[in-house]
Every structure is written in structure tokens, then in C-alpha cells.
Amino acid sequence: MSTDRQAEPAAAEEAEEAEARTPAEADPETEPAPEAATPDTPAAPEAEPEAPDTVAEAEARADAGAGADAEAGADAEPDADAEGNAGADAEAEAEAGADAEAEAEAGAGAEAEAEAGAGGNAGADAKAGADTGAGAGTGAGAEAGAEARTDVEADAGARGDAGAEAEAEAGADVEAGADAESGAEAGAGTGADAGAGAAVDGVVPAGLSEAQAELAAQRVERERIARRKAEREAPVDAGAKLSGKAADLLAAVRAVESGAKPPAATFDEAPAAPRRPAPAPPQPRTPAPRPVAVAPGTVEEVRVVLARGGAPEALAAETAAALGEDAAEALAENPWRLLSVASVRPTQADGFARALLGAGAGPGDERRTGALVGWLLLQAALKGHTALEAPVLRSALAQYAVPDPAGALETAIAEGAVLVFQEPLGAPGAQYEEGEEEPVRILVGLEGSAMAEESLADGLARLANAFDALADWDKAVGAAPNPSAAELIRAVAGHGLVTHTGGEAARAEAAALLAAAGELGLRTCLAAHAPGGPDSVTVAGLLSGTEGPGRDADGQFALDLLVVLDAPQLDVETAAALVESVPDGARLVLSGDPGVLGSAGAGRVFADVLAARACPQVVSRTPDPGPVGELVSGVGIGELNQVEAPGKEVVIVPVRDAAEAVHRTVQLVAESVPRAFGIPADEVQVITPGHGGSAGTRALNAALKERLNPGPGRFGGFDPGDRVVHVPSPGRAVPARVVSADAQGLHLERAGARTVVPKEQVEARVRHGWAVTAHQAVGARWPAVVVVLPGDAAEALSRDWVYTAFGRAERHLSVVHGVDQALPRAVAEVLPKPRTTRLTGLLKALVASAREQPE
Template structure:
């Protein structure tokens, strides 16, 4: 690292990313430094110039291959499991690659990335249908053109293919049975895979399904995204587990001699928050004949990891889809339900369930947020600061999570931050793995690291991971908050946040509140405009066509 002019602090992460032979790998191909989280192309270029001298150029195949992989890794952080070839070529051109097309071909030929060309089978048409469909369409309103070629990384390609095959296996091996009861119960009895949609109140339906299955003598389990989601189920939550705990073996029914869960029915709540790699691991662990019910609200922000498993499964139309008719109650339910259909309605809130706090600038937004959490909400609503969650658009900016957490710490738990910037009593957000956030409170620190209280568990954050995996958590982004609810939520929308708003963001942030929502509002008409028009960009994935190829009925 020193020979290339890189900071010594990168030595550890480089060894973790590249293995024990990291030094030799970097000497042969300095651009492999891009495999280290946080390293940007210009930094890798400088490292390469220091090691290679005049032999280093923008068209070096080692550079172009590493950049292609880096672009796809960056896309995965935005939820994509693949990217269109043209998008990757444009990204390479932006980094001065002289021949982006050749660079992509080289990356594919070396096996660094995979090229996919999904085929769309045209349905058979009668003469009347062909005449009505019009030129250039297939009768369903979709273009008859072939889907664009996609590039993807091995890990996400394997995950999506494994997940599609696993879901198809469950569909084909389930024994149809006639269960009496609700529409959801009847569907689950007859099918191996069922999708259930609805808001927060609808969560009770799949939980009731699992209880009825147990009465039938089946081994049934409910899995949720977070401990907060489990606690929100009340008494029923005592028998629920988190997906992470189920996969790690710390909770759940255990596994049989073949490594499969000892289950007849698995109900997964908060399904939109499950990324493709987690979903693939989960489905691989279910035995033949097991029924799987995926339940969630399709309007919320997608999983923090790569993929759009729930949305792709819904779009594929390869299994029953049961839409709940149970509305979310009260003024908050009315507000959030309206947002879901693109309407920001003014609702009657006699119990101060919804309060709008106008602000002029980011500084005032931070000040009013602290005031709300520390004073106004506890006094007027009766919810203490530790049960109030602040949600904002991003980490940076003058009213992002960093600025808000600094101000909230100063007010709620002032201290020198003597343990890596943290003090006992600090509220924190811990990412045990990328894309998954657990909230907790700092208990203490010792030679091993920081000890947290996260729900009912005590968690150790190793000292070498404190800087990268831990943040203060009085304020979170909506992506971090998704899958959990709090008695009170303060949604912060400073003027510079307007560009980050979408209907899904507003729906998710406002929907985190159980009893009270304060909106620190500084974006003027950008808020109703985002609700009416702000459709979040879709993720590029391959799961839908894979499911359709495996499970679509003839003629669909």
C-alpha cells in the first residue's frame, strides 16, 4: 500500500476484500483496489500510476474490467441486480475508457461479469387478436421488441436464479388441500406460494393464518424484518422471529438432516424489505412441500439490499395474489392510504395525530426537530424521546442524519464521545451486514468493542467495525426505518431535500408512525408534487422473467 501511496488504513480492508494474497493481487492489478469499499476510480488510478508508471493508461484492460465490476457493484447499492449494457458503457465512458464496448466484451470474456439476454416468447394469436393488437405489439399492450441485454455480477445472478428455481420448487411440490376460512387461508391451502398485500393493519391476516395452520397440526412460523416489527405484533409476536435470526439458527424450528427448516408453512411479513440474496437463502432452506406466504405493503420503499423480490413476484403473476381489504385506522391511516394512491389529503386530527411544522431553512428544521423530540411530543402526546424516531431524506446536507444526530445528542445525551465518538446512553443504528439496520442504545465499551442493547439482545460491535458499521440513530433515513414503526415519528423535509422525495419515500416515512406524526415541512409544493408524480426509479432485475419462464401458465 505504501509503494502505491495509499493510506495504511486501507491495508486491513484490502486484505479482507482480496484475501491473504492481497499484496500480490494489487501488484499484478492495482485497480483491484476498487474492491475495497469507499475507494473511487480516481484513487485507484493514482495507486496504479504509482506502481506501474508509464505502463498505466485509461484503456488498460485491467482498469476497464475493474471499472465494469465497480459500476455494477455501485448499481447494486441502489438496488439493481443487473444493468443494461448501454448504461454500463456510458458509465465507462464517463471514466475516460476509450472504447467502452470493447471494455464490456473483455469483462464478459474474462468472466468478471455475465451477459444476459432474456427472451420474450410471443403468445399465439388468433387472426382476430392479431388484427386488434396493432402493429408492433403483442396484444397485451407491451412492445414486441426484445428486452435489452443486461450485465450482472455472479453473486446476484446466482441469487436470482436460485430464488426463481426455489420458488418454482415450492409451487410444484405443495400438495393442494381444501382449507376452510378466509380468502388467504383457502389460497394457502391450495398453493405452495401465495402473495398477500396490504397496509399495517393487514399484518394481522397472515399472522392469523399461521395460528390456524398450527391448529391444523402444521408446523407454522411467522418471520419479520426487524425486532420492532415483531414487537408490533403484540402477543402474537412472541412466536415470531426475525428473518436474520431464523437464517442464523438463533431462533426458529431448527433444521432437519438435509439442512431444511422443520416447517410446513412459513409466513414472511415485511416482504418488500427482503433482498434477493436473503430471499434465495431463505427459500433454499425450505423443504419440498412447504408453503410460503410473502406478505407486505407494495407501496413502501424497497429492500436496502439488491433486488425487488416482492415486486417482481407480484408482477410475474405466477401465483395467487390476495389483497387485504382491511384499512389502516385513524387519521394516520387515512393520510398514508391517500399517499399510496397519489393524494396528499388534509385529514382531521382531533388528537394531534398529525402536526405540520413549517420551517424556512435547514437550520430552523434542525432546531424545531430537537424541540419536538425533546419537549413538544413528550408534553403534548405523551411519547418520550426514546420512543420517538426522526426520519429524514439522506445522511448528508444541513439537515441530514449527521446534522440531526449531532444536535439531538447534544440535547438528549451530551458527552465527549470517548468510545469512538459514542457515550453510554447514545441511540445508535448498527449495520451488522450491509443493507440491514438495527437500532439500539450504547451500554458500555471495553477492549473488545462497543456493547449495545438492541431490543431484547445485547450486541457486541467489534472495535474495528465501530467506524464503518455504527452511526448515531436518533435520526434515520426512510430506507433504514422501513420495516419498523414507532409511537411517534418526526419526518424532516428541509428545502434541500426536495430532489430526494418520491411517493414511496413519503409513504414509507409517514407510515412509520403509530400514534403521532410531526412533519417538519420546508419543501413547499415539492411535497404534494412528489406524492402525485414522484414515482421512484425502478430497479433493474431479472427475477420476473426467470419466474415467468419457469411458472407462467400456457397462454399467459
């Protein structure tokens, strides 16, 4: 038996209902703030070029011309809105006046390995399925009947409108109101950062919001990282004249990459692998400096400068927060520093600079080129990169009319604005014959990412090398519930760092490990990306000190074993802070599914650790159960086949346009799934590729609110009882429900606890949550999930997006399917886009160095 296909209700009734719930109705959500415009720049500027990801793409762009906007041969990034760039003209016609929104749900970072789909080898046929509440129809007859439908008229403008919002390249040009998945959430800087750094070695002062506490704790950990890094030689001293190897690297950026010299002509030998320093003696706890709030006078001074240059004065607070107390003076001296504000684009900064500097604001101005280098690297970080190859960065600079891209890059390096690295591409310790050169690549990155990645590598090596094998685990191994759990317990018994891969069923193996360790008297902690019940904490809560075992006198976690679930969601800065806080002698297990979407922030930590093979890797052989598990396992290895679903566990609902997709989704959530499975509508989650379009989250949430919790939206577009998603910090999306609102802000209930979102942050941090994107859903599961795939979403699909979305369902999965053959094609062919990172190379070097050390 294959999955059933839905029998249709009466045509006239359905047409009427579909028309009544068209997404053209008013959306109660407040649109993002308009992007910054200048006298020389329209409010909705044309698409700008963006930094390509690879040397090949850079060459393709050069061939296509400096103004080329799309990367050569690159499909649209999964789950990433770039409405302000790709298709801006089309959107202007379809949604006049609507602001573009940039979302970076780039699903890259986890390497596709056969083990990701261990235990499963089948998928689901895109044509199979049935509506859970309707009579069953099977075989070709039901399919023909579905294709013969004529009761709902096609929405003439739906595809054109939403097509303009197809998710092109995540993080291309960060617009005002960019979503949390991009790591550039609008408003996250001014409110949240106000509390950053207010912690004292991990102790969070009272009175801070959750977002402030989290950011404060992370700031403290970054300062701890900086102190450790100060004991080592920095790759390049920022602001100092280059010398030694750094000067050689700078001189070689052109020579090596242009082919003028082979690598060996400049680098006589590969640099020695860095050695892990001995642990520093415990330091007395010193108070971390408390943040100095930006004075109102500073904001007013910045407002004056912005007005003089014709930029929106609404950017004053964010600009002052980014540039500090001397923001007005700095901005007047270098107007391109306006690019420090996430919502500002180069064309807008150019217009602002021309208004202030006049004819002196040329494209080759060193102030402009230096700001562009930093901006391009920040945009790359939004797409997951921690560094860019030098030729890629030079090519991107050329697209912004920089007359001497190589010279501009060298100047930025010499001034310490960015760092340059030589990374060997050969295997550590590989021997080369005489005349044979070791392959290298030249990378350029920002100091923050470089410091975090190097600290993370050091911390992982420290844990891998500093532990005491425990001899009491034999009994625990024998009592393990399955062979994979036994293998995991055995690996942790003998090693300080272990990776564990598997699907949802593999989480039980981590639980078995924790139970065994607890019986041995070890202090344990289970941390996950999203709230997961009383037995686990969130990574964010653990770092901020609001959850978990707390910290000891040295500021490190008071535990012996830390298991981190959802490890693919770790970005380098979060991972570095986490690992730095694990004490010597403790054990760390990184557990997760390599097939899901990668982290919202920069890096591909889990995939890089796996690729480095720096520690034991335990691959779960426990398959996910049931038809949904079989389907997801098949998707993980690139297959989308039929699955047997006798209980309608998997249903395909074919639709012809966005209006029908919205109507069918509301039907499924409000009627079909609750009637067929007894699952309340509150436990059904809708997942769709993006926020925009005629069947994006905004349109779906508007229709679902009208059906499930109608109201005037008297609290900033929200009513008591509304399902929402709260974004306390970039990259985190927490399901919640609206309770009330008052002068303090919007009161939410989530995971049994109450929280208040200040009213000035509601627009940027809260959106309705009946329908979410896959990146917002990652790490969580629901009894039933409805995945909506409208026709205009075809280019946004990829294997990891489909794998993530389908895998959120526990008992039932409905797929509202309007993309025809794009779904199986995406599963088979569209892999995650690669990310440029350094962690794998750093870890390999540290491992090789440790092996060379005498016993």
C-alpha cells in the same frame, strides 16, 4: 376540521433557544474515514460519471458529453447521499475537510399499484397541522401568523451547506464510510466476513458475533445454491472459450443493439423456457470449508504495494480481504484490482496504476477495462440493479475514456468476468407472424447476482408446484376475522406460494393465517425485516440459525408454513438463501406493502414476483386506521390532501430554515409530544432524508443528545443511555441503547438482549439513533414519529420515501415542514427509480414451462 397549525411561543425566547441548538455545534459522532487518495488524485476528487440506468439515459449522457455527471432528466435519488460526487465543490466550501458519504437508500423496487393504497383514498394537506403542545390555531389566520414569523433568523449557510449533500443517485461512487443503506457499509467486510463461511450447513459455530453468524449462514446457503446450479447448464462457463448460444450472444451484443441486424438474424428462435429440475435426493451433510483468516504477513505485503503506489496504507486490510492470500502479487500485476475495495474510485485506481506501471497504464489497458466493467456492475448493484443492458454498460465505459467500450465488454464476457443474457421482452408463448421479430434485450451481470436470481426463480417455482392441498382449512376460513384474512387462508390452503399485499393493518391477516395453521398442527414461522416481538423472528436471525425453528438434517427449515413480512426489503441473495431453505411441500407467503422503499441490496424481489403473476395474489382490503392511516393511504396513490385530525394525530410544523427545523424537532421530541400524548421521548422517533446537511441525522442527533442525554461521549462519542442504531451487517439497522463500554467494545441493549460491538467496529457500525433515515426505519413503527423535511431535502423526496416515513407512526405524526410545494409534488410525481432485474422474466418462463408439461 382540518389539522391544526402551531401557535408560536415568545419570539425572543425561541430565537435564543434556536441559536443555542444550532447544528454547527460539535457532533460527537466520528466522521467516516477519508477516501483513498493517490499522488494523481486529490483527497476530494471531482464528481465522476456513473453508469446510467436506461438506454435513454445513456443516449442523453452521450449527447451531453463523456464527462456529464447527472443522469438525463433524473431527479436526485430518495434518501441517498452522494456528497462526494454531486456538489463536492460546494461541500468543500461549506464543510471544509469533511468527507463525503455515500448512502443508497434508493427507494425503488416496489411497483406502484392501486392496491398499495387499498382502503384509503385521502391524504394530508401540507399546510395543515399544529404543534401538539401549543395552543391551537386554525384557518387562514393561523397560517398567516405562521408565515409572518420573524423571531428566528435564517441560517445563511444552512441551505448551501446541506444542499451540497442532497442525495443524488444512490451508489454513484462509493466513498469510505458509506452507510448501511447503500449495501456497502465500510468496515463490514473485514470484521464481519471473517466469520463468513464458518457455518456447517446452517449450523453456526460458537464464538461468532451476530454479524459473523449471519454472514456465515448466508455463505453456506450460497454454496448450497452453487451445488444446485452445478446440476444445470451455466449460462456461460467462466474462463472458458465461448461456444454455442453463449458465443452467439457475444457476437450479437453489437449487432442486435446497434441495429445492424434484427434479433431474428442472430437468434433464430427464442430459447426454450428452462424446466424445473427434479428435486435432488438428500445429500449427506458435509462440512462447509472454514474461512482462512488473512495472515498478518499478507496485510503487510499489501501495505508495501499500496505505499509504493502512493495509496493510503489504511486500505491494506480491506484489500487483502477482498483479494485473498495472493493479494499483494495480484495488486502489483493489476493495480486496478484496487477497485475491489468499496471506497476506491476509478480516478484513484488510475493514479495508483500510473504510480506502479508508469506510461504503460493506459486507458485501454485490458486490466483496467475489465476492472471497470466489474466496478460499474457493482455500482449498479448498490442502486438495486442485478444486471445492466449492454448499451448502458458500453456508454458508462466510454465515460471513463475506454477507447473501445464494445471490445472491452466482449473481452470481459469472453474471460468469464461477467455473464451475458438474452431476455425476450414479449409474453411467454406469444405467437409472431412471419417476418415479425420477438423483441429481446441483451443484459450483462455478475455471476453472483445471476446465480442468486436464477436459484430464486427455481426455488419459487418449486414451492409453487410441489405441495399438497389441505382439506381441513374450511373451518379456519369461516373463523377468519375479516374477508381479507379469509381470502389469504383460502389461498394458502390450495397453493404452496402466495403473495399478500397491504398496509400495516394487513399484518393482522398474516397473524390470523398463522393462528389457523397452528390449530391444524402445522409448524409455522413468522419472519420480518426488523425485530417485531416474541411472535416473530428476523429474516437475518432465521438464516443465521440464531432465531426460529432451526434446520433439519438436510439443512432446511423445520416448518410447514413460512410467512415473510416486509417482503419488499428482500434482496435477491437473501431471498434466494431463504427460499432454498424452505423444504418441498411447505408453504411460503410473501407479505408486504408495495408502496414502501425497496431493498437496500440488489433486486426488487417482491415487485418482480407480483409482476410475474406466478402465484395467487391476495390484496388486503383492510384500511389502516385513523388520520395517520388515511394520510398514508392517500400518499400511496399520489394524493396529499387534508385529513381530519381532531386529536392532533397529524401535525404540520412550518419552518423556514435548517436551524429552526432542528430547534422545532428537539421541542417536539422533548416537550410537546410527551406533554400532549403521554408518549415518552424514548418512544418518539425522528426521521429525515439523509445523514448530512444542517438538519440531517448527524445534526439532529447532536442536538437531541444534548437535550435528552448530555455527556462527554467518553465511549467513542457515546455515553450510557444513548439511543443508537447498530448495523450488524449491510442493509440492517437495529435500534439499541448504550449500556457501557470496556476493553471488549461497546455494550448495547436491544430487544431485551445484550450485544457487544468490538471497539474497532464501533465507528463503522454504530451511530446515534434519535434521528434516522427512512431506510433505517423501514419495517419498524413507533407510537410517535417526527418527520423532518428541511428546505435542502426537496430533491431527495419521492412518493415511496414519504409513504415510508409517514407510515412509521402509530398514534401521532408531526411533520417539520420546510420544503413548500416540493412535498405534494414529490408525492404526486416522483416515483421510485426502476431497477433492471431478471427475476420477472425467469419466473414467467418457468410458469409457462410448467403449464406446458403434461398432467
